[in-house]
């Protein structure tokens with residue numbers, strides 16, 4: 001079963017509980033289609049992290065960068081199979 005938009009939105013916002021996050025990450029490790037969805041949604045927080053966003057603390061910025069790098073790697077891995 002694919003992730004719902006709500007799952008993905010909450011994942012990107014990092015407001016999930018630990019067990020929910022693990023469920024989603026385990027799905028993402030097998031599902032390039034859902035990784036694409038996360039990657040699309042991740043652009044907004046990344047832009048916020050990249051530009052002057054004083055309301056974001058350093059930890060939030062690091063997590064956004066980590067998430068973006070991770071999703072980009074997943075998407076790149078998927079395209080290399082084609």
Ligand SMILES: [Zn+2]
Pocket residue numbers: 001002003027031033034
């Ligand atoms: Zn999926």
